Amino acid sequence: MSPPRSPQVRPPHSAADVELARLARALAHPARVRIVRLLARRGECVCGQIVLDLPLAQATVSQHLKVLKAAGIIHGQVDGPRVCYCLDPKALKRVKELIGGL
Amino acid sequence: MSPPRSPQVRPPHSAADVELARLARALAHPARVRIVRLLARRGECVCGQIVLDLPLAQATVSQHLKVLKAAGIIHGQVDGPRVCYCLDPKALKRVKELIGGL
DNA sequence: CAATGTTATCGTGTATCTACGATGAACGAT
DNA sequence: ATCGTTCATCGTAGATACACGATAACATTG
Structure with missing residues (x-):
């Protein structure tokens, strides 16, 4: 039997598209x-220092x-009592890869 | 006269930050x-073809x-009656520059 | 344990996003 | 002029984002 004939196949978004959108959203x-x-x-930087640098509560x-x-x-x-934040180089690299691939 | 002493100077977001955020938002x-x-x-691609490819109205x-x-x-x-869309290579290059600079 | 300092979370108000059907505007063909 | 086609816009409903003050959670200090 042949597979059923769909008049229009419009597959959902690919994993890469979703991933890039997710990362872009974080930088948006x-x-x-x-x-x-x-x-x-x-x-690296503790939260309090970041707060002092930004014009936000x-x-x-x-x-x-x-x-x-x-x-x-x-x-x-x-x-x-503090929380020290730092970048994740791998994630940043991934962003650059995905954007670079456009 | 010395300028008034602000207890905390927290300048608004830089133009580059706003620009990157704006572009990232578009890809979000x-x-x-x-x-x-x-x-x-x-x-390049006419709108109708894009519509046919995406699972959206x-x-x-x-x-x-x-x-x-x-x-x-x-x-x-x-x-x-159609509208033909294409990428703007300069804008895309700018995105890659800004992301690459992170 | 009490007081303090640091960060996360809650609750809330406002704004923006996302999706859709319905409608409008512009064009080519009949 | 009247279609049919193509695309944009309108109106709207529901979800998510953004900002803040207030409060909770937690570790350190006294």
């Missing part, structure tokens, strides 16, 4: 781009950090 | 990434095309 806010640049320059910065962390772009390491 | 949806890939592969696709166009990533050229 000036504050988050700024945090990434900050971490690139300083290597602490709660808002924490939210942006959460978005970047969920996307795997940064990692947070607890250090006593 | 699987359908839009997919359209970019489609145009990269085919060189025509109105939704048109909206995504508008987002990409507003970000300068694609251009649309009217050709009779």
Whole structure:
């Protein structure tokens, strides 16, 4: 038997498209781009220092950090009462690969 | 007179941060990434063909095309009743520069 | 244990995004 | 002029994003 004839096959989005969209989404806010640049320059940074650099409330910065962390772009390491954030080089490399492939 | 002593100077986001965020935002949806890939592969494409390839309604696709166009990533050229879309290589290059600079 | 300092989360208000059907605008063909 | 085709826009519903103050969670210090 031949497979059923679909009049129009429109497959869902590919994994690569979803992945790139997810990463782009994480960078889709000036504050988050700024945090990434900050971490690139300083290597690592405690949350409080990031808050002092951005023109945003602490709660808002924490939210942006959460978005970047969920996307795997940064990692947070607890250090006593503080949390030290740093970039994930692999994730950043992946972003560059995917964007470069466009 | 010395300038007034601000307790904390937290400048607004830089132009580069805003620009990258704006471009990343345009790519922050699987359908839009997919359209970019489609145009990269085919060189150019009329709207109707894009609609046929995506699992979305025509109105939704048109909206995504508008987002990409507003970000300068694609251009649309009217050709009779059709509109032919193509990538803007300069915008794409700019995205790669900005991402590469992270 | 109490007080302090640091960060995350909650709750909330506003705005933007995403999807769609319906409608409108523009063009070519009859 | 009237179709049919193609695409954009409108209107709208539901979801998500963004910003903030308030509060909770947790570790350190006294």
